[in-house]
Amino acid sequence: MQTSESIHPDKNTEKGSKTQHGRQVGTVRQVLQRSGYLELLCDGVAIVLQFVHPQILRMRVTGSLVVANTSSTAAVALTSVVPVEATLFEDEGYLQWATDFLLVKIYKERFKLEVYDVEGKLIYSLESIVSFANGQTIAQVSKFSLEHFYGLGEKTGFLDKNGEKYNMWNSDVYAPHVPEIKALYVSIPYVLHTHQNGVYALFIDNPSESVFDLQSSSDTYQIQTAVGDFDAYCITGKTMKDVISNYTVLTGKIPLPPAWSLGYHQSRYSYMNQEEVVDLAKTFREKGIPCDAIHLDIHYMNEYRVFTFDNGRFPNPQGMVRTLGEQGFHIVPIVDPGVKRDPRYEIYREGIAEDHFCKYIEGNIFYGHVWPGESAFPDFSDDLTSAWWGEKHKFYTDIGIQGIWNDMNEPAVFNTTKTMDLEVIHRNQGQPKTHFEMHNLYGMLMTRATYEGMKTLLKDQRPFILTRAGYAGVQRYAAVWTGDNRSFWEHMEMSVPMLLNMGMSGLAFAGADVGGFAHDVTAELLVRWTQLGALLPFFRNHSALDTARQEPWQFGDKVESLCKSAIQLRYQWLPYLYTLFFEASQTGIPIIRPLVLEYPEDPNVTNLSDQFLLGKDILVAPIFRPSMYKRLVYLPKGRWVNYWSMEECEGEAYRVVDAPLEIMPIFIRKGAILPEHPVAQSVSFQNVETLSFAIYGVPLDQPYRYTLYEDDGVSYNHLQGGSNLFEVSLEPVSVNQARLSYRYLQYGYQVSYSSRVFKFKTLKTPERFVVRGMKRVEFAELAHSEQGYALNSSKNEVWVKLSADLSAAVLELEWGEG
Ligand code: GLC
Numbered sequence: 001m002q003t004s005e006s007i008h009p010d011k012n013t014e015k016g017s018k019t020q021h022g023r024q025v026g027t028v029r030q031v032l033q034r035s036g037y038l039e040l041l042c043d044g045v046a047i048v049l050q051f052v053h054p055q056i057l058r059m060r061v062t063g064s065l066v067v068a069n070t071s072s073t074a075a076v077a078l079t080s081v082v083p084v085e086a087t088l089f090e091d092e093g094y095l096q097w098a099t100d101f102l103l104v105k106i107y108k109e110r111f112k113l114e115v116y117d118v119e120g121k122l123i124y125s126l127e128s129i130v131s132f133a134n135g136q137t138i139a140q141v142s143k144f145s146l147e148h149f150y151g152l153g154e155k156t157g158f159l160d161k162n163g164e165k166y167n168m169w170n171s172d173v174y175a176p177h178v179p180e181i182k183a184l185y186v187s188i189p190y191v192l193h194t195h196q197n198g199v200y201a202l203f204i205d206n207p208s209e210s211v212f213d214l215q216s217s218s219d220t221y222q223i224q225t226a227v228g229d230f231d232a233y234c235i236t237g238k239t240m241k242d243v244i245s246n247y248t249v250l251t252g253k254i255p256l257p258p259a260w261s262l263g264y265h266q267s268r269y270s271y272m273n274q275e276e277v278v279d280l281a282k283t284f285r286e287k288g289i290p291c292d293a294i295h296l297d298i299h300y301m302n303e304y305r306v307f308t309f310d311n312g313r314f315p316n317p318q319g320m321v322r323t324l325g326e327q328g329f330h331i332v333p334i335v336d337p338g339v340k341r342d343p344r345y346e347i348y349r350e351g352i353a354e355d356h357f358c359k360y361i362e363g364n365i366f367y368g369h370v371w372p373g374e375s376a377f378p379d380f381s382d383d384l385t386s387a388w389w390g391e392k393h394k395f396y397t398d399i400g401i402q403g404i405w406n407d408m409n410e411p412a413v414f415n416t417t418k419t420m421d422l423e424v425i426h427r428n429q430g431q432p433k434t435h436f437e438m439h440n441l442y443g444m445l446m447t448r449a450t451y452e453g454m455k456t457l458l459k460d461q462r463p464f465i466l467t468r469a470g471y472a473g474v475q476r477y478a479a480v481w482t483g484d485n486r487s488f489w490e491h492m493e494m495s496v497p498m499l500l501n502m503g504m505s506g507l508a509f510a511g512a513d514v515g516g517f518a519h520d521v522t523a524e525l526l527v528r529w530t531q532l533g534a535l536l537p538f539f540r541n542h543s544a545l546d547t548a549r550q551e552p553w554q555f556g557d558k559v560e561s562l563c564k565s566a567i568q569l570r571y572q573w574l575p576y577l578y579t580l581f582f583e584a585s586q587t588g589i590p591i592i593r594p595l596v597l598e599y600p601e602d603p604n605v606t607n608l609s610d611q612f613l614l615g616k617d618i619l620v621a622p623i624f625r626p627s628m629y630k631r632l633v634y635l636p637k638g639r640w641v642n643y644w645s646m647e648e649c650e651g652e653a654y655r656v657v658d659a660p661l662e663i664m665p666i667f668i669r670k671g672a673i674l675p676e677h678p679v680a681q682s683v684s685f686q687n688v689e690t691l692s693f694a695i696y697g698v699p700l701d702q703p704y705r706y707t708l709y710e711d712d713g714v715s716y717n718h719l720q721g722g723s724n725l726f727e728v729s730l731e732p733v734s735v736n737q738a739r740l741s742y743r744y745l746q747y748g749y750q751v752s753y754s755s756r757v758f759k760f761k762t763l764k765t766p767e768r769f770v771v772r773g774m775k776r777v778e779f780a781e782l783a784h785s786e787q788g789y790a791l792n793s794s795k796n797e798v799w800v801k802l803s804a805d806l807s808a809a810v811l812e813l814e815w816g817e818g
Pocket of ligand 1: 484
């Protein structure tokens with residue numbers, strides 16, 4: 001329980017952020033044009049300006065006048081700066097620095113920086129910078145009219161962050177998903193600002209504490225860093241999507257994950273022993289509920305020592321992993337950073353002998369209490385330590401494990417500050433820094449060590465890493481889950497805008513604990529949450545010790561079958577989902593998207609927090625309240641097909657939609673082509689027998705093109721051309737005629753299926769449907785025919801089946817009444 005101390009006037013002094021008198025960055029005294037960058041010498045500070053990419057301006061404000069070192073933190077993935085041609089124009093009062101994309105104007109008298117786009121529109125205006133003797137910097141940035149703020153990583157609240165104030169300080173707060181929580185486990189000091197003139201994002205590469213205040217003033221918003229350089233990247237682009245994509249040019253994109261990690265994950269704190277895990281797996285298969293991963297929480301270890309198994313509870317982990325592997329399950333054990341202080345424990349001994357643990361400046365090791373009791377923490381800022389940690393995962397890979405779950409890596413410590421002492425020193429590759437200066441990087445650096453170690457150990461198989469803590473760029477190494485939520489309807493609701501903003505902050509592979517972690521789930525909440533989770537990028541059911549069990553079958557047959565159907569839908573849409581993951585790995589565009597990302601001109605969607613798009617074609621409107629069997633859905637521009645009823649609706653309109661317990665409202669963009677796999681018990685692209693494309697809404701009135709991505713889902717062959725891009729196009733020819741064509745844009749992976757089926761879905765089956773030059777057969781015959789088309793009258797679908805050879809094809813389709 002909190003006491004009144006939590007409103008103590010000096011409560012912020014602990015991390016040195018007590019308000020002091022600051023000094024404004026004033027007159028620019030000297031401008032030095034260096035090769036590739038500009039150096040502005042101002043009173044007491046130097047400002048380095050550099051285009052690191054044609055659309056990204058870096059501005060580093062540094063207290064020291066030695067500016068030669070331009071290194072960034074591990075957030076930045078862009079290693080070689082793209083040389084950008086820029087012309088400098090200097091006048092008495094200001095400087096202009098122009099590229100083909102941007103014009104930067106700097107006022108010399110009282111430092112101010114503006115960025116204009118090619119049309120001369122003011123996009124970004126940095127009004128002032130004030131620096132303080134204690135290391136703090138405060139920047140004021142202009143607000144505009146018609147503006148909205150997104151991004152900011154993992155934060156509570158609604159989609160549009162205007163009017164909010166958040167801290168960036170990775171924090172383990174138990175049961176934290178409430179609106180007043182300012183800091184969660186992940187910190188992404190990045191804000192995406194759209195306004196009347198355009199859009200840009202600001203990323204402040206500072207892994208100490210920062211505050212984003214979009215609340216206190218209506219003219220400006222304020223960013224405050226606690227210590228260290230104010231290293232700001234202004235990321236521009238024509239659209240929000242461009243800006244997000246450019247942000248991931250800077251901080252990296254998700255690697256294409258192993259396909260199994262897109263399946264359903266089942267977890268519990270904890271499955272206590274081998275028998276329980278084996279039984280769990282058996283139950284999934286007996287009940288025919290698809291599942292790809294089972295997570296092992298801390299009880300698998302010998303008294304919570306990482307890189308060990310409790311041999312009493314798990315007498316034969318290798319056998320267990322093998323047997324379950326044969327049934328299509330992957331085991332994902334938890335690995336925390338705290339290494340138990342125990343002189344008989346090999347990892348601890350090695351860590352001491354090889355000097356891997358974080359220390360105070362005086363040389364004594366920092367010990368903190370976590371699950372194993374007193375523990376030491378590896379210094380992941382040191383490459384040797386990271387390599388050591390990475391190699392230790394051989395313990396897991398030797399027995400067939402391919403996925404690791406990193407937790408408690410804020411790092412969480414059971415003390416009053418809830419983390420490592422701030423004066424602990426990180427070696428940081430020869431540039432030592434205090435934990436205070438580097439706090440937000442700790443989790444990401446652990447995850448990087450884990451990912452790189454696993455990648456080396458698994459050789460030609462892709463690893464899966466899950467993390468709780470992170471910083472900008474963590475997407476390059478791990479999926480993120482949102483930590484310890486509760487089985488509250490409100491927490492499920494809040495997870496949607498949180499995950500949408502995470503997606504817009506580079507974290508494309510993310511999810512929340514389905515069913516809720518703490519507290520007791522109810523039957524209805526489990527159904528609704530499973531329906532939602534099935535269409536989020538990361539899909540794991542996880543719950544805490546002593547809470548109600550929440551595996552899909554815990555609430556009787558009806559709930560089981562509803563959860564099963566929801567999970568099956570995900571498996572049906574795996575090729576669609578996997579293609580979205582591929583696209584995210586190439587472009588950085590998130591897998592789930594707020595409507596505003598696809599429809600930025602629509603004023604109705606700027607703060608729409610309770611609906612989202614999966615890709616651009618599937619609109620999801622989850623149910624967030626008990627006993628609610630209808631909901632209001634906003635459909636954006638265009639025509640939309642209700643997935644459940646096939647009813648067509650006109651967009652730019654609100655509709656009240658039916659949502660009995662078995663239905664979470666889903667709409668498909670009319671004319672969309674969605675690839676489907678037959679529902680399997682686990683993901684394996686090598687066993688798919690038929691690939692289908694569902695086409696929503698005949699008659700077709702608009703051309704549509706879809707490109708499916710395929711590879712083996714496990715190896716790196718796709719990096720050497722071992723992948724396919726298969727394009728399907730539909731073009732209306734007249735009211736009752738269309739042309740369907742398909743071809744490989746790229747072919748390098750041999751698929752397992754021998755036929756493709758195109759399923760034309762309609763509200764009312766057309767009385768006449770002809771595919772020119774093809775044989776019409778009875779529906780029952782289609783399964784045995786190599787090709788042909790048939791009417792599936794029970795579903796109002798026309799199926800066209802063709803063999804899945806390499807050739808391209810064009811089909812002439814005709815339909816109509818009578
Ligand atoms: C933390 C994690 C949770 C896990 C628990 C025990 O609370 O967030 O997911 O189950 O630790 O390891």
